[in-house]
Amino acid sequence: MTSETSTSHPSLPARILVVDDDEHLVLIVQMVLTKAGYEVQTACDGFQGLERARAFLPDLVISDIQMPRMGGVEFRSKAGRDPDLSEVPFLFITGYRESLEAVTEILHAGDRALQKPVEPSALIGAVEGFLGKDASSHDSPGTAQPENRS
Amino acid sequence: MHQPDETTTEPGQESFRKLNDRAELEAVFERLTLETMRLVSAGLAMVFGIFLAFNLLDLPSRAVVPVATSDMVLILLFLAINRLLARDLIAPRWAHALGLVITLLVLSNILLTMALLAEPFYTLYVMVLLVGVGGLMLSRRWIAITTGSVIIAWTAVATRFIEGPEMVHYGFTLVAASALAWMLYAARSHTLRRLESLRMQSDSKTRDLEREMAIRHEAEARIRLSDEILGRVGNLVLVADQTGNITYVSPSITPILGYSPDEVLGQGWLELTREDAEIRDQERGYLAEAAADVDSARSEPYERRVLTKDGGERWILWRDTPGPAGTLIGIGTDVTGRIAVDRLTGLPNRNQLIDSLRQNAERAEHPETASTQLLSIDLDRFKLLNESLGFMTGDKILVQLGRRLEECIELSKIRSETLLARMSGDEFAILIEETEHESDGIRLADRILERMSFPFEIDDEAVFLTASIGIAISSGSTASRQDIQPNAETALDLAKEKGGGSYELFDAAIHSRALRRWSLERKLRNALAWNELHLAFQPIVSVADSKISGFEALARWTLPSGENVPPDEFVSVAEEMGLIHQLGEWALRDACGSLNCWRNAGHSLFKPGVSVNLSPYEIDEKLTDRVSRLLTEAKIEPSDLTLEITESVLIEEADRAISILSELRSMGINLALDDFGTGYSSLSNLHRLPVTSVKIDRSFVRAMEPGRPSKMVESIVILARNLDLEIVAEGVETLDQYHQLRDLGCDFVQGYLFSPPVPSTEATALLSRSLTIHQDFDPAQANSDFPT
Numbered sequence: 001m002t003s004e005t006s007t008s009h010p011s012l013p014a015r016i017l018v019v020d021d022d023e024h025l026v027l028i029v030q031m032v033l034t035k036a037g038y039e040v041q042t043a044c045d046g047f048q049g050l051e052r053a054r055a056f057l058p059d060l061v062i063s064d065i066q067m068p069r070m071g072g073v074e075f076r077s078k079a080g081r082d083p084d085l086s087e088v089p090f091l092f093i094t095g096y097r098e099s100l101e102a103v104t105e106i107l108h109a110g111d112r113a114l115q116k117p118v119e120p121s122a123l124i125g126a127v128e129g130f131l132g133k134d135a136s137s138h139d140s141p142g143t144a145q146p147e148n149r150s
Numbered sequence: 151m152h153q154p155d156e157t158t159t160e161p162g163q164e165s166f167r168k169l170n171d172r173a174e175l176e177a178v179f180e181r182l183t184l185e186t187m188r189l190v191s192a193g194l195a196m197v198f199g200i201f202l203a204f205n206l207l208d209l210p211s212r213a214v215v216p217v218a219t220s221d222m223v224l225i226l227l228f229l230a231i232n233r234l235l236a237r238d239l240i241a242p243r244w245a246h247a248l249g250l251v252i253t254l255l256v257l258s259n260i261l262l263t264m265a266l267l268a269e270p271f272y273t274l275y276v277m278v279l280l281v282g283v284g285g286l287m288l289s290r291r292w293i294a295i296t297t298g299s300v301i302i303a304w305t306a307v308a309t310r311f312i313e314g315p316e317m318v319h320y321g322f323t324l325v326a327a328s329a330l331a332w333m334l335y336a337a338r339s340h341t342l343r344r345l346e347s348l349r350m351q352s353d354s355k356t357r358d359l360e361r362e363m364a365i366r367h368e369a370e371a372r373i374r375l376s377d378e379i380l381g382r383v384g385n386l387v388l389v390a391d392q393t394g395n396i397t398y399v400s401p402s403i404t405p406i407l408g409y410s411p412d413e414v415l416g417q418g419w420l421e422l423t424r425e426d427a428e429i430r431d432q433e434r435g436y437l438a439e440a441a442a443d444v445d446s447a448r449s450e451p452y453e454r455r456v457l458t459k460d461g462g463e464r465w466i467l468w469r470d471t472p473g474p475a476g477t478l479i480g481i482g483t484d485v486t487g488r489i490a491v492d493r494l495t496g497l498p499n500r501n502q503l504i505d506s507l508r509q510n511a512e513r514a515e516h517p518e519t520a521s522t523q524l525l526s527i528d529l530d531r532f533k534l535l536n537e538s539l540g541f542m543t544g545d546k547i548l549v550q551l552g553r554r555l556e557e558c559i560e561l562s563k564i565r566s567e568t569l570l571a572r573m574s575g576d577e578f579a580i581l582i583e584e585t586e587h588e589s590d591g592i593r594l595a596d597r598i599l600e601r602m603s604f605p606f607e608i609d610d611e612a613v614f615l616t617a618s619i620g621i622a623i624s625s626g627s628t629a630s631r632q633d634i635q636p637n638a639e640t641a642l643d644l645a646k647e648k649g650g651g652s653y654e655l656f657d658a659a660i661h662s663r664a665l666r667r668w669s670l671e672r673k674l675r676n677a678l679a680w681n682e683l684h685l686a687f688q689p690i691v692s693v694a695d696s697k698i699s700g701f702e703a704l705a706r707w708t709l710p711s712g713e714n715v716p717p718d719e720f721v722s723v724a725e726e727m728g729l730i731h732q733l734g735e736w737a738l739r740d741a742c743g744s745l746n747c748w749r750n751a752g753h754s755l756f757k758p759g760v761s762v763n764l765s766p767y768e769i770d771e772k773l774t775d776r777v778s779r780l781l782t783e784a785k786i787e788p789s790d791l792t793l794e795i796t797e798s799v800l801i802e803e804a805d806r807a808i809s810i811l812s813e814l815r816s817m818g819i820n821l822a823l824d825d826f827g828t829g830y831s832s833l834s835n836l837h838r839l840p841v842t843s844v845k846i847d848r849s850f851v852r853a854m855e856p857g858r859p860s861k862m863v864e865s866i867v868i869l870a871r872n873l874d875l876e877i878v879a880e881g882v883e884t885l886d887q888y889h890q891l892r893d894l895g896c897d898f899v900q901g902y903l904f905s906p907p908v909p910s911t912e913a914t915a916l917l918s919r920s921l922t923i924h925q926d927f928d929p930a931q932a933n934s935d936f937p938t
Binding site for chain 1: 557596604605612648650651675676678680
């Protein structure tokens with residue numbers, strides 16, 4: 001994936017939207033990603049996520065599966081139908097192994113899924129997999145690759 | 151065939167019908183004739199009595215004798231006829247003949263009197279007789295005979311003694327009387343004809359009416375018969391029109407629901423349905439659909455709760471068939487208390503759940519330790535979905551939802567009994583019975599919500615739905631257990647109010663412990679990954695040389711908010727969640743790593759060891775392999791490691807635990823019995839455990855008073871000595887405690903007197919100092935020596 005926004009401003013840091021109803025986790029992830037040089041915005045559920053994504057136009061969305069009002073899968077499905085967001089890849093973080101299996105079946109090309117708990121290094125690794133080593137370069141692996149941490 | 155019903159026909163109707171019956175009518179006339187004759191015979195007897203009296207006054211005249219005799223005979227005859235008539239001894243058919251006899255008797259008497267007494271005046275009697283008896287009573291033929299014979303007889307007698315104009319005068323009068331008799335007869339006939347014609351008309355109307363009545367009676371009888379049969383069969387038959395109004399209901403509604411059929415006829419069927427608004431709307435739509443298209447009537451039986459007259463409810467299993475003119479015929483069977491399975495999903499139904507709740511409330515086996523939890527699960531905006539995609543789709547989703555819930559329960563591995571039931575419509579419930587884990591319900595709810603995030607596949611369409619969950623936790627009294635269901639519903643309402651897709655706990659303040667536990671569970675997984683946990687080390691000091699002989703490694707967890715979670719709390723969470731192996735391995739690896747650091751820093755002289763706490767849940771067949779692998783990795787001698795266990799290892803499968811611990815011991819690892827004296831098992835079990843030392847619990851050390859040695863500590867020391875075990879005293883905070891313990895013969899001491907638990911780096915610093923404890927050891931000084 002190479003979003004227009006990122007290619008037209010190669011020097012700008014890549015943008016990541018973190019969507020999770022667990023504030024504790026959102027804080028940590030935001031901290032780690034910001035420290036790694038990414039521009040991070042957060043949302044607490046799919047509704048807010050969709051709203052923020054349309055304004056923020058992220059290069060990557062990191063989303064939980066289960067959230068009130070609108071879950072991650074529905075969020076992904078809606079984003080996929082939005083012309084501005086259809087190219088944005090998703091990194092799902094799921095709480096349960098069965099969710100990881102289920103989400104794997106419905107992943108869009110370019111999406112990935114990890115099971116909680118995700119270690120900081122694994123998270124950064126996954127993000128780099130999407131956006132490249134340098135926080136401002138945005139190469140994408142372009143393949144769906146679920147990762148099962150059993 | 152219509153049989154006149156004696157009990158139901160009105161009296162007026164009965165007389166009317168009789169009057170219109172030809173035979174009956176004639177009988178009435180004959181009866182009337184006889185009655186008249188009776189009165190006439192009595193009257194004539196009186197009249198002739200008077201004649202007799204007059205005749206007797208003229209007795210000296212010989213001519214009077216035959217007349218008086220005739221009078222007396224007639225009186226007797228008339229009285230006899232009167233009596234016979236009064237006693238009904240004369241049949242009505244003799245009425246005309248009798249009339250003729252009377253006429254002839256009277257006529258003969260008159261003629262006799264006229265002849266003997268030469269009185270033309272008697273002609274008037276004849277006239278009266280002709281008019282009265284003839285005109286009113288006789289038939290046409292007999293009138294002709296009577297009038298003819300009267301005129302002939304009168305003429306024969308009268309010509310003998312009446313002359314000239316008087317003869318003409320009386321003769322004319324007599325003819326006029328005859329004519330009058332004929333006119334009376336004509337009038338009588340006319341009236342009879344009129345009556346006859348009227349009767350004919352009413353007969354035809356009556357026949358029509360009777361036909362109709364017969365048909366109606368037949369129909370009514372048939373309905374009564376159907377009602378009777380339906381009543382006996384015990385099923386409830388109900389016909390509703392497209393708006394849901396009841397147009398027919400079988401009388402069996404009374405024994406089943408308490409209403410009389412009249413009470414519910416014309417009422418809205420949905421008003422009697424005791425289901426929530428969503429189901430009612432669903433039913434409303436269904437009725438309209440079924441009215442428009444007969445094929446959309448449900449082919450499968452389904453259950454509904456129906457309100458009884460006394461405010462209760464019954465479960466009715468309905469089988470629907472399309473009725474005439476857009477109506478729907480429902481045949482219902484009362485299945486209350488009989489069925490336990492929901493037909494749509496195959497899950498237990500409300501009955502079974504309520505039953506289990508009741509039994510649970512009665513049982514309440516371990517009210518002090520165990521809790522019963524109930525989850526009420528309801529789909530959000532299911533009504534909208536039903537409206538937009540139809541009820542069939544809605545039903546498919548409910549079946550899928552049931553399966554998802556089953557999977558979630560299975561995956562959550564709840565150790566106690568669970569029961570999943572479909573309560574009604576899109577509401578499901580899960581009962582968790584007698585669980586020791588307060589967060590079971592919340593954990594399950596979270597899993598369900600996660601599962602709900604995935605779309606339902608309906609006819610290759612992905613349908614996204616969210617669910618709301620209300621959780622009620624009850625422990626303690628039976629009364630509170632009975633409230634669990636309404637409480638879960640209240641919590642469900644709360645969750646719905648928040649916009650759906652979440653769970654709520656009934657009275658979260660009361661269950662804050664369960665909530666906190668769940669929050670810790672969620673955080674603990676991350677904590678292990680994100681290194682929020684760390685080890686603190688508390689020195690263990692040798693009494694003999696006052697040197698640090700080792701450190702006890704203690705796990706600490708500080709949240710990003712700065713809050714410290716007490717080890718007891720997160721260790722038990724980890725044990726419950728199955729994270730204890732992970733936690734234990736991390737602690738052991740970290741402790742060994744620190745030990746290596748100290749060694750590398752040149753503290754090998756002291757040869758400090760490290761003690762790590764071992765949870766009973768970690769003791770399994772793979773423990774020895776894990777430990778030996780970690781020791782090899784860290785290049786640590788087994789004798790440098792002490793694993794601290796508690797007596798609770800003996801609670802379950804003591805033999806297995808002892809054998810595993812013996813293996814560790816044989817590897818050269820030291821084993822210490824922690825919290826000694828406070829444990830679950832008796833002291834007699836001590837010799838069974840392959841431990842090398844005991845640790846006297848801080849509570850006994852704290853209880854020691856200055857100058858007065860503790861008997862308890864003394865006993866423990868003696869016991870340990872006898873078993874050849876080293877003794878470590880924990881929680882030593884004062885010099886006095888230290889001196890007493892030293893005098894009693896303790897080998898090692900540990901406590902704030904020397905140092906609180908400190909980070910690994912500070913532990914290195916402690917080792918750098920030459921540490922000696924003198925007789926006049928000052929705690930204040932000690933605290934300055936050992937950073938806090």
